[in-house]
Amino acid sequence: MIACGALGAHLREIIARWDWQVELHCLPALLHNRPGQITIHAERIARGALAAGRRVALAYADCGTYGTLDELCARLGLRRLPGLHCYDVLAGPSRMREMFDAEPGTYVLTDYLVRSFERTVVAGLGLDAHPELWPDYFRHYRRVVWLAQDRSAALEAQAERVAARFGLPLTVIETGTGRLEAELARLVAEETSPGAGTAVRPPARSARIAAGATARDGSL
Numbered sequence: 001m002i003a004c005g006a007l008g009a010h011l012r013e014i015i016a017r018w019d020w021q022v023e024l025h026c027l028p029a030l031l032h033n034r035p036g037q038i039t040i041h042a043e044r045i046a047r048g049a050l051a052a053g054r055r056v057a058l059a060y061a062d063c064g065t066y067g068t069l070d071e072l073c074a075r076l077g078l079r080r081l082p083g084l085h086c087y088d089v090l091a092g093p094s095r096m097r098e099m100f101d102a103e104p105g106t107y108v109l110t111d112y113l114v115r116s117f118e119r120t121v122v123a124g125l126g127l128d129a130h131p132e133l134w135p136d137y138f139r140h141y142r143r144v145v146w147l148a149q150d151r152s153a154a155l156e157a158q159a160e161r162v163a164a165r166f167g168l169p170l171t172v173i174e175t176g177t178g179r180l181e182a183e184l185a186r187l188v189a190e191e192t193s194p195g196a197g198t199a200v201r202p203p204a205r206s207a208r209i210a211a212g213a214t215a216r217d218g219s220l
Helices: 005-018 029-033 036-051 068-076 086-091 093-102 111-123 131-138 153-166 178-196
Strands: 002-004 025-027 106-109 143-148 170-174
Touching: 002 005, 002 029, 002 036, 005 025, 005 029, 005 111, 005 178, 025 036, 029 036, 029 111, 036 068, 086 093, 086 143, 086 178, 093 106, 106 111, 106 153, 111 153, 143 153, 153 170
Parallel strands: 002 025, 106 143, 143 170
Antiparallel strands: none
């Protein structure tokens, strides 16, 4: 399974809990700053695995590749996660559409982005060296929304600090990893059932996974 590094920790936990026989190859999350490179790196790994007789799936949504991952899937007979981006996988595409329809100037955080904001965003965009460019990137945003997979007081404090960088309030939506787990189970089932004759049942949401996303301020 070729995956986005931003989902790596969640994927490893889910794969281990289900005891799936999956070899995970995580590409650097920083490729999101250069999404044209995602398909290139994914194809290299996929072709090597296919040549070795392995089944391959992509734990990626479109992720800014503008259809090139879909073209790769079509050429090599692969499957990927649904949606335009990981936000669709975590919160659901209809909820994300509603969110952006209500406020197009929404900056979205995940747990990974909260933890790595200084490295992946600030340093990744060169804002540590050129902070004067911050308004060029972010002046049009009107709110910050954190899709929380595993909410904690410490991580929420980090998310508040990120929102403060924007000078905007923080909205928290608890998504858990239930949608991601279900879509991952679907990918594994599709790859194992045709040849091996085994199917993977959809995972039940555990107690630690929110049954439904909720907004802290009730605005979403």
